[in-house]
Amino acid sequence: MKKNFLGALAVTTALSPVAAMAQTEVQFWHAFTGRLGELVKAQVEEFNASQDEYVVVESHKGNYSETLNAGIAAFRAGEQPHILMVFEVGTATMMSAEGAIKPVYEVMAESGASFDPDAYIGAVKGYYTTTDGDMLSLPFNSSTPVLWVNRDAFEAAGVDPDTDLSTWEKVGDVLEQLKAGGEDCPLVTAWQSWIHLENLSAYHDVPFASQDNGFAGLDTELMLNGPAQVAHLTAMGDWAKDGKFIYTGRRNEGGANFRAGECALFTESSAGYAGISSEAEFAFDVRPLPYWEALVSEPQNTIIGGASLWVMEGHDPEAYKGVGEFLSFLSSSGVQASWHQNTGYLPITADAGDVTRAAGFYEQNPGTDIAVIQMTAKEPTANSKGLRLGSFDQIRGIIDEELEAVWSGEKTAQEAMDSAKERGDALLRRFESANQ
Amino acid sequence: MEKRVTFRGWLLPLALIAPQVIISAVFFFYPAGQAVWQSLFIPDPFGLSSQFVGLGNFEFLLSDKFYRASFVTTAVFSTLVTLCSMIPALFLAVIADRLIKGSGVYRTLLIWPYAVAPAVAGVLWLFMFNTRVGVVSWYLSQLGYDWNHVLNDTEAMGLVVVASAWGRISYNFLFFFAALQSVPRSVIEAAAIDGAHFWRRFFTIVLPLLSPTAFFLLVVNVVYAFFETFGVIHTITGGGPQQATTILVYKVFSDGFVGQDLGSSSAQSVILLIVVGLLTVIQFKYVEKRVHY
Numbered sequence: 001m002k003k004n005f006l007g008a009l010a011v012t013t014a015l016s017p018v019a020a021m022a023q024t025e026v027q028f029w030h031a032f033t034g035r036l037g038e039l040v041k042a043q044v045e046e047f048n049a050s051q052d053e054y055v056v057v058e059s060h061k062g063n064y065s066e067t068l069n070a071g072i073a074a075f076r077a078g079e080q081p082h083i084l085m086v087f088e089v090g091t092a093t094m095m096s097a098e099g100a101i102k103p104v105y106e107v108m109a110e111s112g113a114s115f116d117p118d119a120y121i122g123a124v125k126g127y128y129t130t131t132d133g134d135m136l137s138l139p140f141n142s143s144t145p146v147l148w149v150n151r152d153a154f155e156a157a158g159v160d161p162d163t164d165l166s167t168w169e170k171v172g173d174v175l176e177q178l179k180a181g182g183e184d185c186p187l188v189t190a191w192q193s194w195i196h197l198e199n200l201s202a203y204h205d206v207p208f209a210s211q212d213n214g215f216a217g218l219d220t221e222l223m224l225n226g227p228a229q230v231a232h233l234t235a236m237g238d239w240a241k242d243g244k245f246i247y248t249g250r251r252n253e254g255g256a257n258f259r260a261g262e263c264a265l266f267t268e269s270s271a272g273y274a275g276i277s278s279e280a281e282f283a284f285d286v287r288p289l290p291y292w293e294a295l296v297s298e299p300q301n302t303i304i305g306g307a308s309l310w311v312m313e314g315h316d317p318e319a320y321k322g323v324g325e326f327l328s329f330l331s332s333s334g335v336q337a338s339w340h341q342n343t344g345y346l347p348i349t350a351d352a353g354d355v356t357r358a359a360g361f362y363e364q365n366p367g368t369d370i371a372v373i374q375m376t377a378k379e380p381t382a383n384s385k386g387l388r389l390g391s392f393d394q395i396r397g398i399i400d401e402e403l404e405a406v407w408s409g410e411k412t413a414q415e416a417m418d419s420a421k422e423r424g425d426a427l428l429r430r431f432e433s434a435n436q
Numbered sequence: 437m438e439k440r441v442t443f444r445g446w447l448l449p450l451a452l453i454a455p456q457v458i459i460s461a462v463f464f465f466y467p468a469g470q471a472v473w474q475s476l477f478i479p480d481p482f483g484l485s486s487q488f489v490g491l492g493n494f495e496f497l498l499s500d501k502f503y504r505a506s507f508v509t510t511a512v513f514s515t516l517v518t519l520c521s522m523i524p525a526l527f528l529a530v531i532a533d534r535l536i537k538g539s540g541v542y543r544t545l546l547i548w549p550y551a552v553a554p555a556v557a558g559v560l561w562l563f564m565f566n567t568r569v570g571v572v573s574w575y576l577s578q579l580g581y582d583w584n585h586v587l588n589d590t591e592a593m594g595l596v597v598v599a600s601a602w603g604r605i606s607y608n609f610l611f612f613f614a615a616l617q618s619v620p621r622s623v624i625e626a627a628a629i630d631g632a633h634f635w636r637r638f639f640t641i642v643l644p645l646l647s648p649t650a651f652f653l654l655v656v657n658v659v660y661a662f663f664e665t666f667g668v669i670h671t672i673t674g675g676g677p678q679q680a681t682t683i684l685v686y687k688v689f690s691d692g693f694v695g696q697d698l699g700s701s702s703a704q705s706v707i708l709l710i711v712v713g714l715l716t717v718i719q720f721k722y723v724e725k726r727v728h729y
Contacts (some may be wrong), residue, residue, distance in 0.1 A: 069693055076483045093481055093696060100482040185568075248568060249586050250674060257568050394695035397675075404677040408587040422501070429495070430697065433487060434478045 052320030111324025157181025273344025286367030390431025525608030558671030
């Protein structure tokens with residue numbers, strides 16, 4: 001009896017690795033938790049169930065910065081995953097890492113999986129392609145900033161919630177009325193540098209940095225101290241001083257205030273949809289991000305935030321085939337459409353947008369298409385294709401610090417941005433010399 | 437003639453000190469050496485290439501006025517944390533020492549905060565002082581004070597100091613309390629009979645007898661403030677507003693792990709190593725002279 005049992009054990013242990021070997025494993029490291037984490041897991045399970053050659057193993061590695069760090073540390077130790085999620089800020093870091101990454105267009109060509117670069121929305125794809133049009137990483141979750149309106153707060157302050165909020169001039173008047181109507185948090189924002197500098201620049205078609213915002217070379221310098229940016233920040237600074245713009249922090253702290261119904265207007269990513277729609281106990285709607293009429297007659301497109309999937313170098317050709325299949329699965333219209341509808345992230349292919357529209361999703365959930373329209377209404381220019389700056393996470397930190405000086409009234413917008421340029425350029429030069 | 441215990445031969449003594457030497461070498465000297473070596477390069481994040489820059493990293497750092505300012509920030513921060521964690525701890529210990537009933541419960545309760553990890557402590561304090569939804573900031577606003585540590589330097593510093601010192605009070609309390617228990621009762625009683633009142637006895641007898649403990653805690657707390665408060669700062673202010681709470685070790689982290697600039701980060705570690713080394717030498721050379729064992 002005992003002998004039999006041991007024999008059976010030996011047979012099963014000998015067999016199980018063989019069974020696992022038959023399927024090639026693909027490691028996928030991402031930065032999503034909560035609802036988004038569940039959705040990613042569901043995508044992976046669907047892919048694994050759809051075929052039996054490859055198994056994608058997803059693991060959560062912390063927030064965006066932590067995931068990137070985990071990937072870098074793993075690469076140094078020779079333990080890198082096949083697919084690594086990297087936020088848009090880390091794009092330049094990844095692009096310069098020749099030898100550590102395997103460009104997506106190469107992976108797709110070698111794997112033979114179906115891949116049509118033209119199917120992707122230009123403004124999304126542009127962020128992750130070379131100037132020659134080769135796609136280096138697969139856009140995964142992309143969003144763009146929009147203006148969220150708490151309609152109940154407008155009514156409480158005696159302001160018509162349907163009032164025109166298309167320009168910052170008009171928003172300025174409305175803030176005045178809201179304040180006069182007793183609202184103590186007229187405007188709040190998330191991700192100040194992304195929305196009020198990076199997107200502001202693209203939206204008004206002015207450069208954020210030289211060399212086509214860094215796309216054309218590493219010898220780029222910040223240009224965020226131009227008249228358009230300074231004019232906007234000066235207005236924001238004045239609003240902050242008058243208590244019309246409430247500063248809550250560097251990340252998306254303001255979201256808690258808005259969702260609790262404390263604030264009337266909120267500039268935040270379109271992906272705020274999932275949280276706002278589930279938590280807000282007030283009537284809200286979405287408007288396009290305002291622009292300054294004094295600067296442009298009509299706005300350019302906004303740019304994206306979010307993350308893309310990078311394929312790491314150093315694995316077997318067989319595994320790369322699996323990676324190709326998985327990436328191709330992720331970009332398929334069905335997967336993309338449900339991702340877009342569930343999260344408020346942009347669909348990465350035009351087709352996924354069409355599927356969503358055809359299903360009547362936009363009519364049932366008004367405003368969910370605003371982000372898509374805002375990004376795709378115009379062909380991106382050199383100023384609105386995106387940003388590609390080294391050490392960008394740190395530069396954002398510098399920008400945050402300088403903006404805080406503007407909000408507290410310690411510095412004028414011009415002084416703060418001049419200083420941000422000087423400090424940021426020093427980091428760009430270091431990045432340039434590290435990647436020569 | 438000095439009397440010494442001597443071992444015959446070399447093997448036994450070597451074997452006896454080997455574990456200590458090996459541990460120090462593997463866990464201290466090797467990483468420290470690596471930091472010194474790396475501080476001479478600007479590597480790329482993935483370790484694919486690196487450029488020798490000599491003392492370039494140090495030059496880059498010392499020409500950065502924010503880096504220089506962070507020395508002052510660190511000095512202010514560690515002084516405040518040390519004072520804010522030692523003085524209340526001593527006070528509480530003295531009171532607990534006078535308790536006859538219930539001191540066990542009191543002691544146990546006081547030790548609890550030490551079990552809270554710095555990052556968690558940071559989040560707790562952040563919730564209380566959140567500018568819009570925090571309980572304390574709400575009460576302050578009722579009193580007409582507009583609390584805003586995200587924009588106000590002083591308030592931000594105050595908050596990280598309090599959050600860092602809070603858990604540390606327990607630790608210090610424990611040491612002070614133990615030290616107080618070992619102060620001979622007879623000496624205190626003799627002084628009491630001579631008519632010395634409580635505070636007089638405290639300052640002339642108890643405090644000098646506590647000085648070895650106080651000195652030990654001073655060293656330990658300064659090191660704590662330098663290195664371990666990182667979690668608190670990371671969760672509460674992220675070094676802001678405008679680097680007002682960026683202490684040296686936080687900058688090592690943010691440059692190295694957020695900015696992927698390992699060259700600069702290593703150079704900062706080397707500078708930090710020198711600073712802390714100097715501080716400890718000063719403490720042992722000058723402060724220890726006033727300590728009575």
